[in-house]
Amino acid sequence: MSCKICSRQVKEKGYCNRHLKAYQNIYEKFEMWKKALEVTWMDYLSKISKNSLTGEWAKEVAKQLIEDDRRNVKEK
Amino acid sequence: MRKYTLIIAEKPDAASRIATALDDNGKTIRENSKDVPFFVAKNGDKEIIVASALGHLYTVTGTKKGEWSYPVFNYQWQPRWIVEKSASKIRVWLKVISKLAENATEFVDACDYDIEGSIIGYSILKYACNGKEKTAKRMKYSTLTREELKESFANLLPHLDFDLIEAGLARHEIDWLYGINLSRALTLAAKNSSCRYTTLSTGRVQGPTLKYLETREKNIRVFVPTPFWNITAKISIDDHSFDFEYGKKAIETKTEATNISATCKVREGKIDKIDIKEFQQNPPVPFDLSALQSEAYNFFKYTPIQTSKIAQYLYVNALISYPRTSSQKLPPTIGYDIILKKLCKSTLYQELAQKLLVQGALKPNEGTKVDPAHPAIYPTGDQPDKALDASEKNIYDLIVKRFLAVFGEPVLKQSVKVSVDINQNLFFMTGYRTLKEGWMKYYKPYVHSKDVSLPKLFEGKKVTVENVVLKDNFTKPPLRYNPRSLLKKMEKEKIGTKATRATVIQTLYTRKYLEGVQNMTITDLGFGVAEVLRNYCPDVASSEMTKKLEEKMEQIQLKQDTKQNVLTDAIKVLKTVTSTLKQNQTEIGVQLGQKIKQLQLDRQTVGNCNKCQTGKLVIIRSKKTGKRFIGCTNFFESTCNASFPLPQKGTIKSLSSLCKTCGYPVIKVLISQKYPWNLCLNPNCPVKENKK
Known part of the structure; x- marks a missing residue:
């Protein structure tokens, strides 16, 4: 099975090892963002996906998570 | 029949200098045989012929010719013209040396006194001079100045440094075994999969270096910044404006930052505390090659390989001592005052050198690193025969100024840390003042004093708050490597040697594993190769194994181990690695083939x-x-x-x-x-x- 973002092999949670590490970072850093700016998960994803300091793979995961959420809302 | 002493130098320029220095009249006759130059000198009743190598004339190669497969464990030393098409010139070169050796009565190896130089001299004496390595004598010198060369020739070492040579041969043979087997494994896997030939390479030092770059790039690409805030206050003291920083440099929440900033919206504050300290800054230590490369990149943006080349040119022209050294020591035997007196002849350095000469006892501030063969890099004091170009001038100036600075007195500085209370919030600023310039006066423009002059201050003094600024910030990803930081990393991890590190970095560019100079970025192909190494032969990409091998090679030099033992161990490791690579050849090929195709497509792509x-x-x-x-x-x-x-x-x-x-x-x-x-x-x- 290939990664949700690239064609590499899935390691965990639908991500390859590169995007998995990015996902884990996104997940870990959310607590700090929540404390600092009182943002929601979606606001947070939107902010980091637009931040020029965010790494390329982390941006790809953030955008994919936003996209997933939009799809879920539509389906509901 | 004409009888003479045959001296073997490393390069023609060095041969010419040696012959000129040893000739009684300081003149040499340049002769040619089949366009190969050699130099004739008269030294007392002795006739001397100085022939030269052209760097390495012999190299390691497989015993089976034309076979392009792996694993390969049988090798031999061969003239380079047999192995490399581009080295055809060496065939004639070796013939001329062999001819000159026929009538020589005495042999002297005068190649650079380090691992590479010793191997160059040893292999020529052994193979081209019919086994004269056993009886040859050795010239040891660190500069190509007339005085030192004469001194060195008058006090020849009785034989070659065989321990150093054994260690060097082991290094070359192990590097060849690693390079040939791993590079062939990668190249063949990719070729079989993509049906296209692209040279892929890796090796004992290249593998771990690529891994550092890959790890750094991954950390950058998965990086998620976190927000923080800092507050600065512009404060006016006696009509002078100063920037003060709030005590907590990174405030973690916006609410806290906004609250603090709001309470600082007042017009007045007062000086809370003034903390004055005096401290000394010792002079820098003398340059070893890595430090020179690092400083040259810092000030002139020269890559390590450029700096090496320039330093080599300055050495061959007797302007500086041997640059491929890892020493930070300057022994008194180099003659500090003689060098300084010579530097006084240059209008550029006269004033500074004069100051040191009248200073009295000269004692350099040495570092801890030692090199058994050479001291740290220093200027000979000789004036250049011909004008130097801009980059040569820059490197020469840097070396001279550093040499002068190491003899300087410590710099005495004063730091003044001032805290200002703005509505019970403390803001800080530190100013520096140089009390005694010390060594800094010798090292300009490569050092700045960064002094901030402060008005008269006392605790409780009222100050005006001009404005308070709350600034949004984010944590930054790690910086990409540049030639300076990568070289430092390699040195810290003890992989490669001072002479090879810059070349390894260059190979990563040649193989298209790397792009960008100031911000070194690993390419997709680089990622591919690093991934293959990590998945199928993690030991090869680890610094640990390379470090262990380096230690073993040092042990050979110290007679604590033998070349044979070290080689047997290395081959044992390689047998396992190559067998794993062979078993997974198809998978590796697919992985690398895709990257190569992508790279080729990228190179051909001009836009959307x-x-x-x-x-x-x-x-x-x-x-x-x-x-x-x-x-x-x-x-x-x-x-x-x-x-x-x-x-x-x-x-x-x-x-x-x-x-x-x-x-x-x-x-x-x-x-x-x-x-x-x-x-x-x-x-x-x-x-x-x-x-x-």
Whole structure:
């Protein structure tokens, strides 16, 4: 099975090892963002996906998570 | 029959210098045989011929010729012209040396006194001079000045340094075994999968270096910044403005930061505390090669390999001592005052050198690193025979100034830390003042004092708050390596040698594993190779194994281990690694083949297609006419027929930019002996129309 973002092999949670590490970072850093700016998960994803300091793979995961959420809302 | 002493030097320039220095009249006769120069000198009743190598004349190669497979464990030392097509000149060179050796009564190895120089001299004496390595004597010197060369010739070492040579031979043989087996494994795997030949390489030092770059790049690409805030206050003291920083440099929440900032919106504050300290800054330590490369990159942006080349030129011209040293020591035997007196002859350094000469006892501030063969880098004090170019002048100046600075007195500085209370919030600023310039006066312009002059201050003094600024910030990703930081990392991890590290970095560029100089970025192909190494032979990519091998090679030099033992162990490791690589050849090939195809496509891509908006515009060569043009990748799916003509001569380079007038991709055309020009792909671009 290939990664949700690239064609590499899935390691965990639908991500390859590169995007998995990015996902884990996104997940870990959310607590700090929540404390600092009182943002929601979606606001947070939107902010980091637009931040020029965010790494390329982390941006790809953030955008994919936003996209997933939009799809879920539509389906509901 | 003419009888003489044959001296073998490392390069023709060095041979000429040695002959001139040893000749009683300071003159040498340059002779040629088949365009190979050698130099004749008269030294008392002795005739001397100084012949030279051209760097390494012999190299390690496999015993079976023409076989391109792996694993390979049988090797031999052979003249380079047999192994490398580009080294055909060496065939004649060796013949001339052999001819000169026939009538020589005494042999002296005068190559650079380090591992590489010792191997160059040893292999020539052994193979080209019919086994004279056993009886040859050794010249040891650190500068090519007349005085030192004469002294060295008068006190020849009785034999070659065989321990150093054994360690050097082991290094070359192990590097060859690693390089040939691993590189062939990668290249063959990729070739079998993609049916295209691309040279891929890795090795004992290259593997771990690539891993550092890969790890750093991954950390950058998965990086998620976190917000923080800092507050600065512009404070006026006696009509002078100063920037003060709030005590907590990173405030973690916006609420806290806003609250603090709000309470600081007052016009007045008062000086809370003044903390004055005096401290000393010791002089810098003398340059070893790595420190010189690092400083040269810092000030002039020269890559390590450029600095090495410039330093080598300065050494061959007797302006500096041997540069490939890891020593930070300057022993008194180099003659500090003699060098300083010579430097006094130069208008540039006269004043500074004079100051040190009257200072009294000269004692350099040495570092801890030692090199058994050479001292740290220092200027000889000799004046250049011919004018130096800008980069040579820069490096020479840096070396001279550093040499002078190490003898300077410590710098005495004063730091004044002032805290200001603004409505019970403390803001800080530190100013520095140089009380005694010490060594800094010798090392200008490579050092700055960064002094901030402060007005008269006392605790409780009222100050005016001009403004308070709350600034949003984010944590930053780690910096990409640059030549300086990568070299430092390699040195810290103890991989490679001072002479090889810069070349290893260069190879990573040549193999297209790396791009960018100031911000070294690993390419997809680099990622691919690093991944293969990590998955299938993690030991090869680890610093640990390389470090262990380096230690073992040092042990050979110290007679604590033998070359044979070290080689047997290395081959044992390699047998396991090559067998794993062979078993997984198909998988590795697929992985690398894709990266190579992508790299080739990227190199041919000039931009996105304006017509279909989804394809990429690539350089294509027509099978029918052989002519090149630009076409859309969607042409092969029959969905886009965009195509553009290209000049048939010269090299085309993508500029990754769009025409400001029409938005089509712009390319650069480079034709030899003509100025390169930028070309918009759109034949109907208004700019072109206007020109018509």
